[in-house]
Amino acid sequence: MNILVFQNVKVHYLLTYLNFKKMVHLNCSFLMRLRNKEFPQAFKEICSIYEEEQIEELHVKESLSRLKAHLDELKFVWEMRNPHPLTEVLLEQNKLRKEYLVGFRNRIRAIIKSPIAEEKTAAKTLFFWINKHRKDIYSLSGIIQNELVDNLQTELGANEKIVLALSTLELTNVFDSILSLTNQIKAYVAKRHDDDQKNLIKTTRIRREAYAELVQFLKSLQTGVHLEDPEVGFYADFERKIDSRVDKYRARLLNRSTRKTNSENEKSESDVVIDANNESNVVTLPEVTQMNSNGFNDGFDQSFDQKKTVASSSKLSQPSIENNEAIDRYTLLI
Numbered sequence: 135m136n137i138l139v140f141q142n143v144k145v146h147y148l149l150t151y152l153n154f155k156k157m158v159h160l161n162c163s164f165l166m167r168l169r170n171k172e173f174p175q176a177f178k179e180i181c182s183i184y185e186e187e188q189i190e191e192l193h194v195k196e197s198l199s200r201l202k203a204h205l206d207e208l209k210f211v212w213e214m215r216n217p218h219p220l221t222e223v224l225l226e227q228n229k230l231r232k233e234y235l236v237g238f239r240n241r242i243r244a245i246i247k248s249p250i251a252e253e254k255t256a257a258k259t260l261f262f263w264i265n266k267h268r269k270d271i272y273s274l275s276g277i278i279q280n281e282l283v284d285n286l287q288t289e290l291g292a293n294e295k296i297v298l299a300l301s302t303l304e305l306t307n308v309f310d311s312i313l314s315l316t317n318q319i320k321a322y323v324a325k326r327h328d329d330d331q332k333n334l335i336k337t338t339r340i341r342r343e344a345y346a347e348l349v350q351f352l353k354s355l356q357t358g359v360h361l362e363d364p365e366v367g368f369y370a371d372f373e374r375k376i377d378s379r380v381d382k383y384r385a386r387l388l389n390r391s392t393r394k395t396n397s398e399n400e401k402s403e404s405d406v407v408i409d410a411n412n413e414s415n416v417v418t419l420p421e422v423t424q425m426n427s428n429g430f431n432d433g434f435d436q437s438f439d440q441k442k443t444v445a446s447s448s449k450l451s452q453p454s455i456e457n458n459e460a461i462d463r464y465t466l467l468i
Contacts, residue, residue: 171215174208179379197354204344220326227319228276234312235271256299283316
């Protein structure tokens with residue numbers, strides 16, 4: 135009887151060992167670091183390996199059903215890869231405002247040549263006002279042009295001559311149109327920012343909830359591995375398939391995280407090589423401390439001969455740029 139019990143215990147531990155050998159210890163925490171367009175793809179691939187009807191264990195089947203329930207919400211995360219609908223509108227409006235500002239300045243510049251003295255004086259006043267910001271007028275940055283219009287409005291309110299000049303040349307409506315367009319751009323920028331913040335919070339919540347459900351599903355899957363017959367190995371095979379599906383995303387994330395570091399290392403190494411190659415060709419000129427009547431220091435020629443570094447004979451046929459510039463400077467001084 136004792137021998138039979140001992141044999142049963144040996145068989146039990148043997149089966150447990152075989153189950154342990156077939157287990158795949160999954161670590162899917164890296165999924166939370168994937169991009170918004172990658173996370174739903176990886177999640178969908180895990181859910182598409184098996185259907186609920188193919189699973190016998192009830193707790194694993196229910197866990198898979200709860201996991202697949204997050205697929206609809208993850209479509210919102212997938213759509214976050216697209217730009218905000220107002221982005222295209224803002225690009226068009228910024229382009230239109232730039233055209234307005236350029237046309238406004240050119241119109242003032244053209245009126246300077248008017249034969250009417252009153253118009254000419256008003257145009258000179260306005261041109262002096264707006265020409266100070268000519269670099270910002272041609273800028274492609276919406277932020278810079280927002281600041282430009284704000285500065286122009288502030289200067290306009292503080293100078294009655296500019297207000298009178300705009301009225302004289304009938305350009306007040308033009309500037310008011312630029313102000314109106316700028317206020318609309320600011321409103322759209324604020325709305326886009328608010329929407330992005332709301333979408334970011336919602337996306338983070340959806341991803342965390344989906345990942346938490348994935349963790350519970352993997353735990354139920356490991357329980358199925360312990361309970362199943364080692365000769366069947368259905369749940370152990372399920373784990374291996376999951377690991378195989380997500381492995382490409384793990385490699386992609388690792389590649390992104392190391393690519394920048396490798397690029398910086400290669401750049402630093404190339405800089406060191408360039409500096410080492412240039413050291414042998416540098417000509418050191420003496421520092422001029424005292425000047426004689428001819429414009430040279432007394433020991434210039436002697437110190438130049440002593441301090442200049444001559445390149446090796448193998449490199450004389452290809453002198454460096456620094457060497458040529460130094461010799462040209464010396465020739466000009468002579």
